[in-house]
Amino acid sequence: MTAPQATPERDDVSTASTRKRVCIVGISGKLGQYMASHALDRGYDVVGVCRPKSVAKLAEFGDSITVIPGETSDRAVIERAVAGADAVLTVLVPWGMRNYASRTAQAVLDFAPAQARLIFSCGWHVRASDADVYSRRFLATVAIASWLAKFVRAVDIADQIRAADRVFASKTRWTLVRGSDLEEGESEGLPVWGTYVGDPILASNLTRRTDFALFMVEAITHDALIGQAPAIVGCRSGSALAHAASLHA
Numbered sequence: 001m002t003a004p005q006a007t008p009e010r011d012d013v014s015t016a017s018t019r020k021r022v023c024i025v026g027i028s029g030k031l032g033q034y035m036a037s038h039a040l041d042r043g044y045d046v047v048g049v050c051r052p053k054s055v056a057k058l059a060e061f062g063d064s065i066t067v068i069p070g071e072t073s074d075r076a077v078i079e080r081a082v083a084g085a086d087a088v089l090t091v092l093v094p095w096g097m098r099n100y101a102s103r104t105a106q107a108v109l110d111f112a113p114a115q116a117r118l119i120f121s122c123g124w125h126v127r128a129s130d131a132d133v134y135s136r137r138f139l140a141t142v143a144i145a146s147w148l149a150k151f152v153r154a155v156d157i158a159d160q161i162r163a164a165d166r167v168f169a170s171k172t173r174w175t176l177v178r179g180s181d182l183e184e185g186e187s188e189g190l191p192v193w194g195t196y197v198g199d200p201i202l203a204s205n206l207t208r209r210t211d212f213a214l215f216m217v218e219a220i221t222h223d224a225l226i227g228q229a230p231a232i233v234g235c236r237s238g239s240a241l242a243h244a245a246s247l248h249a
């Protein structure tokens with residue numbers, strides 16, 4: 001099933017007293033910095049967590065954001081960062097062999113305010129339901145990449161899956177955004193999404209990274225995405241355009 005995209009209504013974020021507080025966990029990465037820009041564009045107060053050695057990557061934001069240095073898997077750091085947050089945007093990356101992604105996810109799930117919108121990022125390889133359909137080629141590629149990454153002890157892709165399982169099992173107001181392959185470039189607009197991997201709308205398998213971030217930020221005010229794991233693709237990609245054309249045929 002697919003849904004045509006409508007830009008969700010934006011909250012009134014014009015005054016300090018009503019301004020939403022958005023926490024970005026993993027703010028210094030590429031996705032994190034794009035999310036920070038989109039959140040600031042919407043008038044949100046932005047707090048971000050990143051490793052101490054990466055704080056300098058955020059220099060261009062100056063004092064428009066608040067940075068809390070620390071490992072994103074550090075529970076005390078996350079507890080402090082998510083205090084009072086209306087939304088928490090978490091970049092799930094399975095670095096190293098010490099359950100980095102699942103420990104990050106668990107800390108966010110445990111400490112974010114009960115009513116906060118929690119949006120997590122991952123890739124299509126995370127299965128959300130039996131409806132997801134993968135080609136043999138895709139599965140083989142993920143298996144080889146997982147083995148190689150684990151062999152050199154750089155990345156434990158299975159840990160991103162464990163992190164997603166914790167999100168799915170939680171009683172929070174979560175959304176897990178599953179990204180296609182990513183590319184740099186100007187925004188093309190809000191990505192389109194399918195509820196399952198294998199949906200023809202996703203066939204192009206390419207999204208601009210800034211638009212992945214845009215989808216994460218828009219999801220804050222898009223309650224229809226609560227409890228969903230949308231798989232996204234660029235709105236100007238061939239498969240998205242073909243889907244749009246078929247609706248008008």
Ligand SMILES: NC(=O)c1ccc[n+]([C@@H]2O[C@H](COP(=O)([O-])OP(=O)(O)OC[C@H]3O[C@@H](n4cnc5c(N)ncnc54)[C@H](OP(=O)(O)O)[C@@H]3O)[C@@H](O)[C@H]2O)c1
Pocket residue numbers: 025026027028029030031032050051053054057091092093095096100121122123124178179180181182209
């Ligand atoms: N093809 C793709 O790339 C693809 C496809 C689909 C989905 N995704 C999803 O996109 C997200 C990542 O996007 P991205 O573009 O922001 O990646 P990124 O720029 O590589 O940054 C990801 C995060 O990982 C941190 N990091 C890097 N090396 C680390 C290490 N050794 N130990 C601990 N943390 C480390 C970064 O922090 P620092 O700034 O401190 O380095 C940053 O917060 C993930 O959720 C991924 O699953 C990616």
